[in-house]
Amino acid sequence: MDLWFSEAHSPDVKLSIRVDKQLYSAQSQFQRIDVFHSQEFGRFLTLDGYMMLTEKDEFIYHEMITHPALAVHPHVRDVLVIGAGDGGVIRELCRYPDIAHIDMVEIDPMVVEVCREYLPQTACTLDDPRVSIYYEDGLKFIRRKVDCYDLIIVDSTDPFGPGEGLFTREFYGNCSKALRADGIMVNQHESPFYAEDALACQRAHKRIVESFPIAKVYQAHIPTYPSGHWLFGFASKTYHPLRDLREEEWNARGLTCRYYTTTLHKGAFYIPAYVEELLKHVEAAD
Amino acid sequence: MDQTQAPIYQALEEFRKMRVVPFDVPGHKRGRGNPELAKLLGETCVNMDVNSMKPLDNLCHPVSVIRQAEELAAEAFGAAHAFLMVGGTTSAVQSMVLSVVKRGEKIILPRNVHRSVMGALVLCGAIPVYVNPECDPRLGIPLGMKVSEVERAIRDNPDAKAVLVNNPTYYGICSDLRAIVALAHAHGMLCLADEAHGTHFYFHPDLPVSAMEAGADLASVSMHKSGGSLTQSSLLLTGPNVSPGHVRQIINLTQTTSASYLLLSSLDIARRNLALRGREEFGRVMELADYARKEINAIGGYYAFSKELCNGDSVYDFDVTKLSVNTLEVGLAGIEVYDLLRDEYDIQIEFGDLGNILAYLSIGDRPREVERLVSAMSEVRRRFGKSRAGLMDQEYIDPHVAVSPQDAFYAPSESLPLEETAGRVCSEFVMCYPPGIPILAPGETITPQILDYIRYAKDKGCSMTGPEDPDILHLNVLKGGA
Numbered sequence: 001m002d003l004w005f006s007e008a009h010s011p012d013v014k015l016s017i018r019v020d021k022q023l024y025s026a027q028s029q030f031q032r033i034d035v036f037h038s039q040e041f042g043r044f045l046t047l048d049g050y051m052m053l054t055e056k057d058e059f060i061y062h063e064m065i066t067h068p069a070l071a072v073h074p075h076v077r078d079v080l081v082i083g084a085g086d087g088g089v090i091r092e093l094c095r096y097p098d099i100a101h102i103d104m105v106e107i108d109p110m111v112v113e114v115c116r117e118y119l120p121q122t123a124c125t126l127d128d129p130r131v132s133i134y135y136e137d138g139l140k141f142i143r144r145k146v147d148c149y150d151l152i153i154v155d156s157t158d159p160f161g162p163g164e165g166l167f168t169r170e171f172y173g174n175c176s177k178a179l180r181a182d183g184i185m186v187n188q189h190e191s192p193f194y195a196e197d198a199l200a201c202q203r204a205h206k207r208i209v210e211s212f213p214i215a216k217v218y219q220a221h222i223p224t225y226p227s228g229h230w231l232f233g234f235a236s237k238t239y240h241p242l243r244d245l246r247e248e249e250w251n252a253r254g255l256t257c258r259y260y261t262t263t264l265h266k267g268a269f270y271i272p273a274y275v276e277e278l279l280k281h282v283e284a285a286d
Numbered sequence: 287m288d289q290t291q292a293p294i295y296q297a298l299e300e301f302r303k304m305r306v307v308p309f310d311v312p313g314h315k316r317g318r319g320n321p322e323l324a325k326l327l328g329e330t331c332v333n334m335d336v337n338s339m340k341p342l343d344n345l346c347h348p349v350s351v352i353r354q355a356e357e358l359a360a361e362a363f364g365a366a367h368a369f370l371m372v373g374g375t376t377s378a379v380q381s382m383v384l385s386v387v388k389r390g391e392k393i394i395l396p397r398n399v400h401r402s403v404m405g406a407l408v409l410c411g412a413i414p415v416y417v418n419p420e421c422d423p424r425l426g427i428p429l430g431m432k433v434s435e436v437e438r439a440i441r442d443n444p445d446a447k448a449v450l451v452n453n454p455t456y457y458g459i460c461s462d463l464r465a466i467v468a469l470a471h472a473h474g475m476l477c478l479a480d481e482a483h484g485t486h487f488y489f490h491p492d493l494p495v496s497a498m499e500a501g502a503d504l505a506s507v508s509m510h511k512s513g514g515s516l517t518q519s520s521l522l523l524t525g526p527n528v529s530p531g532h533v534r535q536i537i538n539l540t541q542t543t544s545a546s547y548l549l550l551s552s553l554d555i556a557r558r559n560l561a562l563r564g565r566e567e568f569g570r571v572m573e574l575a576d577y578a579r580k581e582i583n584a585i586g587g588y589y590a591f592s593k594e595l596c597n598g599d600s601v602y603d604f605d606v607t608k609l610s611v612n613t614l615e616v617g618l619a620g621i622e623v624y625d626l627l628r629d630e631y632d633i634q635i636e637f638g639d640l641g642n643i644l645a646y647l648s649i650g651d652r653p654r655e656v657e658r659l660v661s662a663m664s665e666v667r668r669r670f671g672k673s674r675a676g677l678m679d680q681e682y683i684d685p686h687v688a689v690s691p692q693d694a695f696y697a698p699s700e701s702l703p704l705e706e707t708a709g710r711v712c713s714e715f716v717m718c719y720p721p722g723i724p725i726l727a728p729g730e731t732i733t734p735q736i737l738d739y740i741r742y743a744k745d746k747g748c749s750m751t752g753p754e755d756p757d758i759l760h761l762n763v764l765k766g767g768a
Contacts, residue, residue, distance in 0.1 A: 137653070137654060137657045139654075139657040139658060139661045140581075140657050140660075140661070142661075143581075143585075143660065143661050143664050162654065164654070165654055165657055165658050165661075168631065168632070168658060168661075168662075169630060169631050169632075169662075169665070170631050170658060170661040170662040170664070170665045171661065173665040173668070173669065174661055174664070174665065177668060
């Protein structure tokens, strides 16, 4: 059988994965949700036809959106995760015994339900007693929060569709308000490569720069995301991601990762010249 | 009648399938002559931009599909007759006024009418008799007309031909339309309604009464605002006491003879949608607006007002789909919040005046955009809020009509620097747009209070329109006054 899943990465480029079988398909109130099984990537989840995660490469994304901030902030106790219905970020966070509480805000309960059933690899710790799940719009949830989190992780979908509100200035401003004075916000920051993604990336950076005194970008290689070159944002009111890195402390925790190391941490913030240029452009404008 | 039909739309579809070779206007010939335009608008759109012809009827004298569409619209809106309009609601309002008053005749109306009404008075030479709307001291907005004030105006001007009512005002405030219609009719006058902001009233029982239901004689309904048709398309409705033939003649004085089928079909499809799904859709809009008000009022400082304003008279009813918010307690003028929302948060709202903003909610809105608006307003308060001191809130200024709008508009005039115009009679319009309600209309005396208002509004960044001098440093006044 010749069954392929294809996603357009730009109007003229697509990535196709041979599908063994489709495991699930439904339309929620917000989006279309599909789960497939493939030989190469194992199971994978798509929302409105956009790749969210595959069993084979999700570790890269989830380690990189979680551990860098935890290697910088000395005492993360209260965490807010926005999006992340697949549970991957929660899984990584639950590895830290000193994290006391995690609020997870996901707009679409059906995503969580589907991941619990079909993607236990990421959804495995959603029942951890430290986790509270709220099914609502992240933008609404955070409006009421002041000075109460050490870390906010924004694991959003792309800025076209239900995730759009999580790329806005009002959202980043509200995040800054919801964080404690030494809090950190990490966000999924799109890819700098194809023109439309680059624009979204640039706009997001501009709005974060406007809302936080420290706003840096770091990178990872995620094979199934457009161009494979993906960025994350690190924004904070106090800590610098490199100068304040607590390398020994983090390594003393004895956590083993498949992608993240504190050495890679340092390298990840050294970004290609064209990306630097792209970001500098909006930093200067402000 | 069968409201699932859309005769203009169906005729256009039929026409498209015929692949008729065009040797008529428009000259772009289905877009081929203007490929850049075709690319921008899309093939469907340029293909539909055709001229009046037998299979597609003619708006100036409808006999087939346009006539059927008008009959369907009349039924959907509970009117005796409906006219499809393509020159904006301005053309509907002006045709409505021109149909009932002529030179030297009087029309009773609130001063907070849209500029199009004043324009009609300039065109026809009728004399306005103003009923001063009450002003809410806290919100600084003009309210509706009290029935007793209308009654007094009618008593003082028994020769007036008609009473015009805003149903509702831009802010969503309704006068007691049923009582005003009864009063007008009892004195042999017609009652006209400017329903530029009230299309949805016809489709939900919990919304204020519509003009046709209240027994009004003519109503201008801005289908392109809450009704979902294309910008510039509109409806003029008439009741049983009005001759449709006369109104058609008046419309044809100024209406184009090349009416756009994009606009006409959009009216047809929007009417069908409202007739079939209006109640459900506007029910959703009302819920969304109530939710937004609750969330905005929870931010603090802002006051998103609603039915609690109702007082049985000058605020007889309130249109709950209007998300009107007073901003003064946040320490910002409405126009400042309006600018901040656009410049800082990429959110465009309908208008901001000195003390209020209006966010327009419609059948196209989703909860996620409302969340953005509320969050951005919360951020505006956190980042820019200050104390209320120094904000001007009085919006309504009693006009003094020295001469008729037409006489003033056409009389010999001179241009004077703004600061030298106090005491003179203005010969042009001055207004903030939006909302486009004149601060000064031709024929009104300029007072120091009005000049203060203009300076303040300019200073706060209101976009001022009307005068010949676009910077509004000078005003045209009647010669020989002072």
